[in-house]
Amino acid sequence: MTIVPKGWVSSEEISQRIDRLQAQYANNPLVKRIDYRIGVDWSDDPAVFIDVTVARNGMTPMELQRLAEGIRIDLLRLVRSDEIGLHSYLSFVD
Amino acid sequence: MVDDLPEQLIAQAEFLLREATTNEANVRRSVSAAYYALFHLLIRDAVKNWKHADHHSRLARTFDHKRMKDASTAMLKEGGRAQSTEAANPEQTVRFNLSIVCQNFVELQQARHRADYDVEEAFNPLDAAVHVAQTRLAFGYWAKVKDDPLAQGYLYSLLFKDRS
Numbered sequence: 001m002t003i004v005p006k007g008w009v010s011s012e013e014i015s016q017r018i019d020r021l022q023a024q025y026a027n028n029p030l031v032k033r034i035d036y037r038i039g040v041d042w043s044d045d046p047a048v049f050i051d052v053t054v055a056r057n058g059m060t061p062m063e064l065q066r067l068a069e070g071i072r073i074d075l076l077r078l079v080r081s082d083e084i085g086l087h088s089y090l091s092f093v094d
Numbered sequence: 095m096v097d098d099l100p101e102q103l104i105a106q107a108e109f110l111l112r113e114a115t116t117n118e119a120n121v122r123r124s125v126s127a128a129y130y131a132l133f134h135l136l137i138r139d140a141v142k143n144w145k146h147a148d149h150h151s152r153l154a155r156t157f158d159h160k161r162m163k164d165a166s167t168a169m170l171k172e173g174g175r176a177q178s179t180e181a182a183n184p185e186q187t188v189r190f191n192l193s194i195v196c197q198n199f200v201e202l203q204q205a206r207h208r209a210d211y212d213v214e215e216a217f218n219p220l221d222a223a224v225h226v227a228q229t230r231l232a233f234g235y236w237a238k239v240k241d242d243p244l245a246q247g248y249l250y251s252l253l254f255k256d257r258s
Contacts, residue, residue, distance in 0.1 A: 042207035
């Protein structure tokens with residue numbers, strides 16, 4: 001279970017929101033996995049850091065950009081972590 | 095003020111990734127340049143609202159990264175469920191487009207900090223490429239909304255905090 005400092009939103013609530021994103025991409029062949037961790041950002045504000053591991057084999061730069069844009073839009077639609085005081089930061093890894 | 099600095103910076107970020115030698119320094123500088131491209135784009139459009147052009151550069155110097163981040167996350171918090179479908183009304187569409195800009199700004203700030211200061215691990219070129227491409231997209235989203243009252247309110251909030 002992710003440890004969230006006292007006073008922050010519950011880890012369960014964050015987990016439920018990230019679950020929506022993971023479910024959205026569960027069957028996407030371009031996405032291997034989506035992991036997350038809670039931490040603080042450059043200004044010491046609480047944040048959720050989301051790592052998207054992509055399957056690069058055969059993926060064109062355009063496909064990668066479309067995927068990145070789609071996930072960012074889904075962050076706004078499905079996760080909306082700013083509502084609960086956490087900004088979501090995306091990183092793409094391979 | 096150098097009026098086309100934002101466009102020069104995003105072009106520099108793309109050049110560093112696509113045409114320059116791929117090395118750690120160029121990857122990191124591309125992310126930094128992408129952040130400052132969006133940073134200066136927003137500042138340029140904000141200071142244009144000040145009618146005395148000879149004050150623009152001084153006014154531009156007063157913008158603060160943290161204040162701009164807080165204003166952007168506040169906009170995202172107010173945004174509610176983002177709408178981009180054809181069923182969305184015009185206000186929802188503007189809010190959605192502006193949310194994309196805010197989201198990219200906050201993301202880029204963190205990435206820029208990592209690129210400039212966190213040298214523990216190599217900066218993934220894949221991640222840098224995504225940041226630079228998303229910045230270019232953010233320029234497009236901003237162009238669509240910048241004259242809308244909601245976007246103008248966002249520009250105001252980048253500099254001024256309302257009394258509570």
